[in-house]
Amino acid sequence: MSPVCPVIKGARMRVVVDLNRCLGYAQCVFLAPSVFRLNGEEALQYDPNPDDAMRQKVLRAASACPVQAILVERLGDNEGGATS
Ligand code: SF4
Numbered sequence: 001m002s003p004v005c006p007v008i009k010g011a012r013m014r015v016v017v018d019l020n021r022c023l024g025y026a027q028c029v030f031l032a033p034s035v036f037r038l039n040g041e042e043a044l045q046y047d048p049n050p051d052d053a054m055r056q057k058v059l060r061a062a063s064a065c066p067v068q069a070i071l072v073e074r075l076g077d078n079e080g081g082a083t084s
Contacts, residue, residue, distance in 0.1 A: 013052060015073075032054060
């Protein structure tokens with residue numbers, strides 16, 4: 001059996017959007033449409049754990065958000081692990 005190169009899941013990111021801040025300007029939707037989507041005129045939906053391949057687009061979307069509602073965190077191997 002030859003080894004297959006799967007998608008590396010070690011380096012993922014977490015996206016959090018402060019929906020109380022979001023005003024639906026949709027800059028993020030234009031810049032990363034596979035991660036952010038506007039449902040109707042005001043309800044933003046998003047993938048909280050997009051593939052790391054989307055990182056550049058997500059970071060651009062976060063930078064472009066006029067109200068800085070998008071927080072992007074990089075997750076390591078122990079995502080969601082205990083903190084002390
Ligand atoms: S760019 Fe910011 S304000 Fe606009 S839809 Fe995205 S999160 Fe909301």
